[in-house]
Amino acid sequence: MSDVLQALIDALGEEVVMHGAAVAERATSYWDAAPTQALAVLRPRTTAEVSTALAVCHRFDQPVVTQGGLTGCVQGAVASQREVILSLERMNAIEGIDMIGGTATVQAGVTLQALQEAARAQDLLFALDLGARGSCTIGGNVATNAGGINVLRYGMMRSLVLGLEAVLADGTVLSSMNQMLKNNAGYDLKQLMIGTEGTLGIVTRVVVRLHPLPTSCNAALVALESFDQVTTLLSRLQRDLAGTLSAFEVMWNEYYQAATEPEGHRPPMERDYPFYVMLQAEGADAAADRVRFEILLEDAFETGLILDAVVPQSETERRALWELRENFEAMLAxxxxxxxxxxxxxxxxxxxxxxxxxxxxxxxxxxxxxxxxxxxxxxxxxxxxxxxxxxxxxxxxxxxxxxxxxxxxxxxxxxxxxxxxxxxxxxxxxxxEIGVMRLLKRALDPKQLLNPGRIFDPA
Structure with a gap:
């Protein structure tokens, strides 16, 4: 057993430090079922344990790779045999929801879907949404500045984070759990962690912004002849839906063809239109919002802006249309x-x-x-x-x-x-720009131990 592995076991205990054959029992990622390769997998339960783990690794010059839900697409969380994995999977508590302030305080291992459901139970909305919601974690969403289908209305993850807690490469805990929309007291240090892919620190806890839960939801799948018509439709909806347009997902014909192959989804409309758009608007007046939505679609159809449309009449039908856009595994198999x-x-x-x-x-x-x-x-x-x-x-x-x-x-x-x-x-x-990125990396992680080789070469 290596010195660093023994030191980690001594500091954290066997139940936190997974090593040996147990490591290979884990899949590399959502996309790769091959056995995980790593010196060890650390599964801390608290920020203090993350701090201890990184302090030990820092002492031994041990590289560390952070893992969340393993749904990333750029091999940012794939470790080598010489690296130690630090997984936030056990730090999965929703610590509290402030209904008055419109915030939630969560640990980094909470899945996106769990937070969405907890907020919804309080008639609140956590606006980030993407297809991997059941697996991806809030810490991973912060580290990658996740986007998804609601960016048009609510912005990316950066717009939804008010404060966070992170552990630096040497084990230092940086706690900036701000709960206010406005705080101009010096540097906004949370920005050093958002979108930096775990290369400057490991996010352990987050304060996120919640919004009032919409009470109306209107969606449609529409077909169009040209890209110019797609952009014209977008402009009209943004103007005439008075800011309630939350999603506008475009599919070129090849996507729709592939998604509705025999092994895929049942096509809800003809398969030969050049463009398809899945759109959704959410508001606070169910009756009025639906009337306005339908009038806009009818006008777009009558003027030839759209060629065809499918408007779901139930939540089941709406989810079936979204599955066409979000569930594309059949075309990859x-x-x-x-x-x-x-x-x-x-x-x-x-x-x-x-x-x-x-x-x-x-x-x-x-x-x-x-x-x-x-x-x-x-x-x-x-x-x-x-x-x-x-x-x-x-x-x-x-x-x-x-x-x-x-x-x-x-x-x-x-x-x-x-x-x-x-x-x-x-x-x-x-x-x-890259030079300044490297400068920040050297300042916060001079030994190049956190997610080395991610974003740019460590040299």
């Missing part, structure tokens, strides 16, 4: 697929998609390029299926990322950089 998450100005999207598809077709003529995304906040997702098992990931990356440079886009809209995208960070961040 048995196919080599490269997943991408990019952002760029909305006006640039048609040209970007066309150029990217041309790049991919030049490499693999039989490839399938599936495009969909939140779009209203500038975020597109792409599934590239080259149709050959020997396709190189880096070649596909170049095909997808190169067209972003002239369009001032980003190689990551909401998933982060992790280890997978670090070679492409320079495509959307300047040398000066």
């Amino acid at each position: 048995g196919r080599k697929t490269f997943l991408y998450d990019v952002s760029l100005p909305i006006r640039e999207m048609p040209g970007y998609v066309a150029e990217t598809r041309a790049n991919i077709a030049a490499e693999w003529p039989e490839a399938r390029c599936i495009v969909f995304g939140h779009m209203a906040d500038g975020n597109l997702h792409l599934f590239v299926q080259p149709g050959t098992d020997d396709a190189e990931h880096a070649v596909c990356d170049e095909a997808v990322y190169a067209p972003l440079r002239s369009r001032h886009g980003s190689v990551s809209a909401e998933h982060g950089i992790g280890a997978e995208k670090r070679a492409w960070l320079g495509y959307c961040r300047s040398e000066g």
